[in-house]
Amino acid sequence: MNWQRRQWLIRSAGAAAAIGIPSLGATVAAGGAVDVHVELHAEPGEVALRPGRPTRVWRYRGELARGEAKALTSSAGGYLGPIIRVRRGQRVRIDLINELPEPTIIHWHGLHLPDTMDGHPRFAVAPGGRFEYEFTVSNRAGSYWFHPHPHGRTGAQVYAGLAGLFLVSDDEEAALGLPSGAQDLPLVIQDRNFDADNQLVYPGGAAAPRRGRGMMGGGTMGGGGMMGRGGMMGGGGMGSMMAGMMGVLGDQIVVNGSTESGRDVERRAYRLRLLNGSNSRTLKLAWSDRTPLTVIGNDGGLLAAPLQRDHVMLAPAERIDLWVDYGRWAPGTELTLRSLAFEGGIDMGGMMGDMMGGSAALADGAAFAVHRFKVGRGAARNESLPQRLSTIESAQPRFAVNYARPKVFELTMGMMVWGINGRGFDMLEASELETVKLGTQEIWEFRNEGRGAMMGMVMPHSMHVHGLQFRVIERSVSRRFADEYDTVKAGLVDDGWKDTVLVMPGERVRILLRFADHPGLFLYHCHMLEHEDSGLMRNYRVVA
Ligand code: C2O
Numbered sequence: 001m002n003w004q005r006r007q008w009l010i011r012s013a014g015a016a017a018a019i020g021i022p023s024l025g026a027t028v029a030a031g032g033a034v035d036v037h038v039e040l041h042a043e044p045g046e047v048a049l050r051p052g053r054p055t056r057v058w059r060y061r062g063e064l065a066r067g068e069a070k071a072l073t074s075s076a077g078g079y080l081g082p083i084i085r086v087r088r089g090q091r092v093r094i095d096l097i098n099e100l101p102e103p104t105i106i107h108w109h110g111l112h113l114p115d116t117m118d119g120h121p122r123f124a125v126a127p128g129g130r131f132e133y134e135f136t137v138s139n140r141a142g143s144y145w146f147h148p149h150p151h152g153r154t155g156a157q158v159y160a161g162l163a164g165l166f167l168v169s170d171d172e173e174a175a176l177g178l179p180s181g182a183q184d185l186p187l188v189i190q191d192r193n194f195d196a197d198n199q200l201v202y203p204g205g206a207a208a209p210r211r212g213r214g215m216m217g218g219g220t221m222g223g224g225g226m227m228g229r230g231g232m233m234g235g236g237g238m239g240s241m242m243a244g245m246m247g248v249l250g251d252q253i254v255v256n257g258s259t260e261s262g263r264d265v266e267r268r269a270y271r272l273r274l275l276n277g278s279n280s281r282t283l284k285l286a287w288s289d290r291t292p293l294t295v296i297g298n299d300g301g302l303l304a305a306p307l308q309r310d311h312v313m314l315a316p317a318e319r320i321d322l323w324v325d326y327g328r329w330a331p332g333t334e335l336t337l338r339s340l341a342f343e344g345g346i347d348m349g350g351m352m353g354d355m356m357g358g359s360a361a362l363a364d365g366a367a368f369a370v371h372r373f374k375v376g377r378g379a380a381r382n383e384s385l386p387q388r389l390s391t392i393e394s395a396q397p398r399f400a401v402n403y404a405r406p407k408v409f410e411l412t413m414g415m416m417v418w419g420i421n422g423r424g425f426d427m428l429e430a431s432e433l434e435t436v437k438l439g440t441q442e443i444w445e446f447r448n449e450g451r452g453a454m455m456g457m458v459m460p461h462s463m464h465v466h467g468l469q470f471r472v473i474e475r476s477v478s479r480r481f482a483d484e485y486d487t488v489k490a491g492l493v494d495d496g497w498k499d500t501v502l503v504m505p506g507e508r509v510r511i512l513l514r515f516a517d518h519p520g521l522f523l524y525h526c527h528m529l530e531h532e533d534s535g536l537m538r539n540y541r542v543v544a
């Protein structure tokens with residue numbers, strides 16, 4: 001089928017879906033008061049990240065059209081998009097204005113929204129177009145985020161700089177008196193490759209060849225940088241195909257869109273909201289002096305009670321909230337948040353590395369410094385953390401309609417493309433297995449056993465389900481991978497509500513999902529964006 005016609009069909013199907021559920025569309029509520037209204041421009045820009053030439057990026061620029069000033073904070077210096085701050089229950093309108101030279105759409109990662117507001121790739125808008133979101137925030141307080149989701153181009157667009165935080169607060173959280181203001185510190189961790197001219201290098205392969213102008217090598221980000229020519233690999237062929245399958249890893253760590261290697265902190269308590277915003281790199285985070293981490297929240301908000309961990313795993317798109325009292329360290333201490341070595345990461349070595357033209361300089365699973373904290377000289381404040389944070393009902397798998405027979409979703413590779421149960425992405429299709437009933441709970445099992453993998457190559461995946469928060473109820477790993485798994489298992493935080501879960505090689509992970517409130521078509525996929533873009537993504541359909 002001709003590409004334009006197919007696009008047209010997809011769009012009209014999207015529009016029909018929107019009309020089919022009238023109470024959920026933005027148009028119906030238009031005219032009603034919104035608490036916060038933000039205009040988000042997705043646009044090319046330049047940022048001074050390193051000495052010398054500025055770096056060409058794509059980024060979100062926000063303008064607050066309505067709401068309190070604190071609802072929108074633009075990023076200081078880096079390329080990252082603004083932070084949107086809302087309270088649970090608020091009505092929010094966001095207008096995406098696409099000033100990029102290619103289609104895009106925004107997904108609100110972790111939010112529980114009608115499918116027409118969720119940023120499914122079928123709603124991608126053309127250059128010059130806009131998409132108006134309007135929804136009520138029903139999520140618990142927590143660190144959610146937003147990023148592009150056009151099919152086949154999510155990896156490239158996020159890599160170019162498009163991502164931002166969406167922080168929700170609520171009364172339960174406010175009552176705890178957690179660190180706020182400058183002590184509520186989000187840290188979005190990403191990895192990038194820069195060329196000698198300070199330009200981002202992304203292998204050309206994340207998308208299938210597109211027609212039309214300027215999509216891949218046409219100079220949208222400028223000649224030799226971002227989109228192909230002259231980069232680590234050419235704009236096509238085996239190298240990019242392999243990168244598309246394996247995942248892009250950078251050797252420069254970027255925090256909040258900036259290459260600054262650290263910051264000063266006062267001798268008092270902070271809340272660090274960590275998001276792994278990397279395209280494909282998994283983190284194993286720990287303090288350099290091996291002080292345990294105090295975990296207070298993750299993807300879906302606060303945990304019931306704080307947890308102590310020597311290290312925490314953070315796969316792409318996962319979040320973790322830490323409480324840290326820098327007063328416990330001596331004045332002037334330099335402390336580093338590190339990523340420790342682990343086994344079972346994306347393996348770029350050997351033949352794969354050669355095919356990709358040299359492999360990544362910083363391997364997945366290698367150790368490196370993430371961010372330095374220089375502790376101030378003032379008196380310590382001795383702050384304390386409440387030992388009860390939140391109410392989290394216990395997961396009740398036996399109420400799942402398929403309790404006796406969990407649905408199995410195998411992460412597969414065949415003919416050099418990713419898939420789930422052997423199927424790649426189809427814009428509007430969901431199979432019978434992928435059809436669920438509104439108001440029910442189900443158990444799903446993600447299996448990562450390398451079915452169809454070339455040369456027995458099995459790598460981690462970061463499985464994300466749109467539109468809801470789920471519970472992780474069970475993990476098991478095959479004996480063959482047990483030693484690798486031992487290097488990560490103590491760092492998995494499966495408590496509380498999750499929207500993304502790391503599935504290590506040889507592992508089976510069972511999750512409990514509840515399909516509430518919103519019928520329609522939603523995605524589930526691997527959040528290693530090059531996997532997602534090359535087929536490790538499918539729809540599920542919620543039917544009334
Ligand atoms: Cu954050 Cu479909 O993804």
Ligand code: CU
Pocket residue numbers: 460461462526527528531532536
């Ligand atoms: Cu994956």
